[in-house]
Amino acid sequence: MVMLRFNRSVIESHRLITGIILTAALLFQVVPLSHAATALGDRYDLVADSRASATTVHQIGFTFRNTAVPVGSILLEFCSNDPLVLTACTAPNGFNIAASTLAAQTGETGFLIAPGSPNNAVVLSRPAAAPTVGPSTYQFDNVINPSDGGTYYLRISTYTSIDATGVHIEEGGVALTNNDQLVIASEVPPHLTFCAGVTINNFDCNTASSFILNLGEFSTRQTKADSSQMIVTTNAAGGYSISVSGTTLTSGNNVINAPVTPTASATNKSQFGINLTSNGNPVVGSNTSGSGSGSAASGYNGNNLFKFIDGDKVASSATSSEWNKFTVSYIANIDSNQAPGSYATTLSYICLGNF
Amino acid sequence: MNFIKRLQRPTSLAAAALLLVAAAAPLFVPNQAFAYGLPTERQVKISSSTAGATGVSYEVSFKAATTSVLQGLVIEICDNSPIIGDTCTTPAGFSWGAASNPQPSFNGTAQTGWTGAVSAGKFTLTNAAGATSVAAGQLVSFTITTATNPSTSNTTFYGRMLSFATSAAATGYTATTPGSSIDAGGTALSTADQITIQAKVQERLTFCIYTSAASASCTGNTTTNPVVLGDANGVLSSTSPSISKTAKYNITTNASLGATIRAKGSTLTSGSFTIDPAGAGSATGAQYAAGSEQFGLCTYRETGAGAGTSTGLAPTTQYDGENGGTSTATSCSGSTAGQGAGFSNNGFYAFDTTTANSNFTSTYGVPIATKTAGDFSTGILTFLGGVSNTTEPGIYTSTLTFIATGVY
Numbered sequence: 001m002v003m004l005r006f007n008r009s010v011i012e013s014h015r016l017i018t019g020i021i022l023t024a025a026l027l028f029q030v031v032p033l034s035h036a037a038t039a040l041g042d043r044y045d046l047v048a049d050s051r052a053s054a055t056t057v058h059q060i061g062f063t064f065r066n067t068a069v070p071v072g073s074i075l076l077e078f079c080s081n082d083p084l085v086l087t088a089c090t091a092p093n094g095f096n097i098a099a100s101t102l103a104a105q106t107g108e109t110g111f112l113i114a115p116g117s118p119n120n121a122v123v124l125s126r127p128a129a130a131p132t133v134g135p136s137t138y139q140f141d142n143v144i145n146p147s148d149g150g151t152y153y154l155r156i157s158t159y160t161s162i163d164a165t166g167v168h169i170e171e172g173g174v175a176l177t178n179n180d181q182l183v184i185a186s187e188v189p190p191h192l193t194f195c196a197g198v199t200i201n202n203f204d205c206n207t208a209s210s211f212i213l214n215l216g217e218f219s220t221r222q223t224k225a226d227s228s229q230m231i232v233t234t235n236a237a238g239g240y241s242i243s244v245s246g247t248t249l250t251s252g253n254n255v256i257n258a259p260v261t262p263t264a265s266a267t268n269k270s271q272f273g274i275n276l277t278s279n280g281n282p283v284v285g286s287n288t289s290g291s292g293s294g295s296a297a298s299g300y301n302g303n304n305l306f307k308f309i310d311g312d313k314v315a316s317s318a319t320s321s322e323w324n325k326f327t328v329s330y331i332a333n334i335d336s337n338q339a340p341g342s343y344a345t346t347l348s349y350i351c352l353g354n355f
Numbered sequence: 356m357n358f359i360k361r362l363q364r365p366t367s368l369a370a371a372a373l374l375l376v377a378a379a380a381p382l383f384v385p386n387q388a389f390a391y392g393l394p395t396e397r398q399v400k401i402s403s404s405t406a407g408a409t410g411v412s413y414e415v416s417f418k419a420a421t422t423s424v425l426q427g428l429v430i431e432i433c434d435n436s437p438i439i440g441d442t443c444t445t446p447a448g449f450s451w452g453a454a455s456n457p458q459p460s461f462n463g464t465a466q467t468g469w470t471g472a473v474s475a476g477k478f479t480l481t482n483a484a485g486a487t488s489v490a491a492g493q494l495v496s497f498t499i500t501t502a503t504n505p506s507t508s509n510t511t512f513y514g515r516m517l518s519f520a521t522s523a524a525a526t527g528y529t530a531t532t533p534g535s536s537i538d539a540g541g542t543a544l545s546t547a548d549q550i551t552i553q554a555k556v557q558e559r560l561t562f563c564i565y566t567s568a569a570s571a572s573c574t575g576n577t578t579t580n581p582v583v584l585g586d587a588n589g590v591l592s593s594t595s596p597s598i599s600k601t602a603k604y605n606i607t608t609n610a611s612l613g614a615t616i617r618a619k620g621s622t623l624t625s626g627s628f629t630i631d632p633a634g635a636g637s638a639t640g641a642q643y644a645a646g647s648e649q650f651g652l653c654t655y656r657e658t659g660a661g662a663g664t665s666t667g668l669a670p671t672t673q674y675d676g677e678n679g680g681t682s683t684a685t686s687c688s689g690s691t692a693g694q695g696a697g698f699s700n701n702g703f704y705a706f707d708t709t710t711a712n713s714n715f716t717s718t719y720g721v722p723i724a725t726k727t728a729g730d731f732s733t734g735i736l737t738f739l740g741g742v743s744n745t746t747e748p749g750i751y752t753s754t755l756t757f758i759a760t761g762v763y
Contacts, residue, residue, distance in 0.1 A: 042612060042762055042763075043558075043762065043763045044760050044761065044762045044763070045760065046719050046758075046760050047719075047758055047760070048619070048718050048719050048720075048758075049619075049756055049758075050756055050757070050758040050759075051756065057718060057719075059719070082557050083557050083558045084555055084557055150573075151559075151560060151561055153557075153558065172763065173557060173558040173763065174558055174761065174763055175557075175558040175559050175560035175608070175610075175761055175763075176560065176760075177560055177561065177562045177563075177759055179562060179563060179564050179756075179757060179758070179759075180564055180578050180580070181564075181580075181620075181754050181755060181756050182564055182578070182580065182582060182602050182736070182754070182755045182756075182757065183580040183581035183582065183752055183753070183754050183755075184581060184582050184584050184599070184623065184650075184738055184740075184752065184753040184754075184755065185581035185582065185583055185584065185589060185750065185751070185752045185753075186583070186584045186585045186589050186590070186591045186597070186623055186630075186740050186750075186751045186752075187585060187588065187589045187590045187591065187749075187750050187751065188590070188591055188625070188630075188742050188746050188747065188748050188749055188751060189590055189748055190748040191744070191748070193744070233744040233745075234744070234745075235744060235745050235746055235747055235748055236748075237747055319745075320744075320745035320747065321744075321745060322646075322743070322744050322745055323744065355748065
């Protein structure tokens with residue numbers, strides 16, 4: 001009886017020892033191996049787009065430090081909880097690298113994506129070979145970022161096996177962040193800046209001065225002439241056009257004739273005309289100035305040729321234009337039949353932007 | 356009957372004599388246990404308690420109980436008992452190493468002329484010519500630096516320390532025949548398992564973009580998009596610079612090689628129309644020029660109230676809003692938010708779209724700042740906008756992505 005109890009005791013002891021050994025073996029698999037692995041150097045994950053849920057490029061880089069042990073696979077695992085290899089990994093919400101493509105690889109190459117990984121991990125596999133010292137990079141296209149903002153982690157571990165099983169050789173973690181984008185907004189309103197005056201300094205409408213031209217007393221032997229100015233700029237894509245509106249010189253029912261075609265100034269002839277260029281006969285006016293793209297309109301751009309038709313376009317630009325300054329020259333002649341009187345006209349220049 | 360009585364009397368006397376002799380015997384039998392003084396403050400200080408550790412220093416010290424000239428000192432390590440006179444078993448694995456000549460110290464004064472000898476767990480120091488007297492209460496010490504600890508961990512072992520007036524007495528010492536020591540006493544020691552403390556510091560990177568007030572973290576910050584660049588209505592001017600300084604970022608990391616902040620996106624765009632990047636998209640950027648299309652940015656470290664205090668944030672050259680860390684008359688950090696003459700402070704603003712593989716439109720964008728490992732730093736993003744007279748009308752937007760990448 002005593003002997004029997006002893007034997008049972010021995011058997012139970014053996015079972016206990018066996019259990020302890022098995023437990024120790026399991027612990028050995030879990031704990032000490034993590035301490036044996038060396039750290040991969042210069043680890044990073046360069047992300048092309050850090051928005052949550054963005055489909056983007058991840059370029060993962062690191063340096064192998066253990067060149068003695070062949071590497072047949074690399075496990076890249078993304079976790080939301082921490083970067084510590086061999087601890088439980090919580091997959092980031094919405095993250096998906098399983099459907100990505102290995103678009104490029106440098107340094108240690110020859111890897112292919114092994115099938116069968118979960119959405120938050122990818123295994124790179126190749127025939128085992130000892131790595132060399134130096135940076136290696138692996139670019140993955142079509143990776144979907146986590147749907148949550150903030151920090152998430154990449155765990156990198158290398159194996160001799162081709163399927164990321166067994167004892168890992170080296171390991172390392174990387175922290176990444178998702179972030180909101182920044183949107184800068186501004187407005188450029190349509191603008192047309194136009195002004196007229198007898199004189200305008202440079203391209204400053206604030207300096208436009210005087211709005212009356214006095215041609216003096218007409219003579220059959222001398223052409224009366226004077227000029228005014230106008231400046232214009234616009235961001236209208238279709239540019240602008242400037243037209244003139246008004247009548248010829250008038251005194252009651254009497255008028256000074258306005259040529260309807262470009263005509264040279266001639267004394268002793270009833271004439272009232274304008275143009276937007278420089279003239280030698282009479283000496284009046286200037287060519288268009290400024291960096292804009294505007295120009296005098298046909299019929300009003302000929303030297304020493306004048307005409308006037310109510311409503312005519314006198315200048316224009318086909319595109320948006322920087323500043324231009326137009327100088328409008330006025331000439332008046334009378335013949336001997338011109339009825340006496342005080343002749344005047346009010347001319348309006350209308351600039352229309354083509355937005 | 357008388358005979359019997361006669362016989363009984365001597366017997367009684369003999370018995371009485373025997374009792375007397377027996378009672379007095381202890382007075383005449385030498386007893387080693389009481390032949391020496393018991394030193395105080397006895398200790399053997401060891402430099403390592405690790406089982407089997409080698410090169411361990413054993414510093415033996417005690418305060419003398421008896422005033423005497425000393426010519427011999429003994430320390431013996433035992434596995435079983437510290438009692439003087441008991442048998443001594445040397446602990447498994449223990450060794451004093453090669454014999455050496457550590458010189459003792461008497462009352463703080465270094466001595467000379469002492470010679471060491473090793474025998475199993477016993478280390479004997481003698482100086483036959485020694486004439487230095489140690490008074491009661493004075494400290495005696497010596498250190499042996501070549502010991503190997505017992506090989507069993509978490510196990511008590513003992514030291515017996517003795518002093519002798521003659522070197523011969525010290526040399527003649529054995530555990531069970533300790534001889535006539537001046538002082539003698541025991542002490543206990545122990546080997547112990549080493550405790551390994553393991554902790555992990557995980558890779559860390561926290562980065563956020565925001566438009567709320569400057570803060571020293573990424574908690575609670577908010578972003579109001581879009582960030583308006585222009586006058587009160589967001590209208591850009593062809594005659595004055597428009598400046599925005601509401602966008603900020605905070606970053607902290609423990610990356611050993613630091614982190615790089617990259618920016619990526621397009622210039623202000625309205626349909627097919629764009630506002631030219633500052634400096635025509637070159638790497639050098641440009642100062643504000645009235646009447647020119649310009650969109651660019653600079654960045655600098657915020658040092659105002661509430662901002663992150665770490666100084667490890669360094670803008671890259673072309674986006675450096677402080678020209679290397681110092682605000683000057685032409686620093687964009689000195690710009691004024693809003694729209695008006697001089698608001699740009701003649702600083703340089705850039706929006707590089709031309710440098711190969713490192714510009715706002717390349718895959719990973721362009722580095723605008725770096726951050727060394729450390730606590731939160733706060734950066735200000737300052738944007739410049741300007742238009743020409745021919746800039747096409749429209750609502751212009753620029754969507755920018757800022758990416759922080761740590762290298763661990």
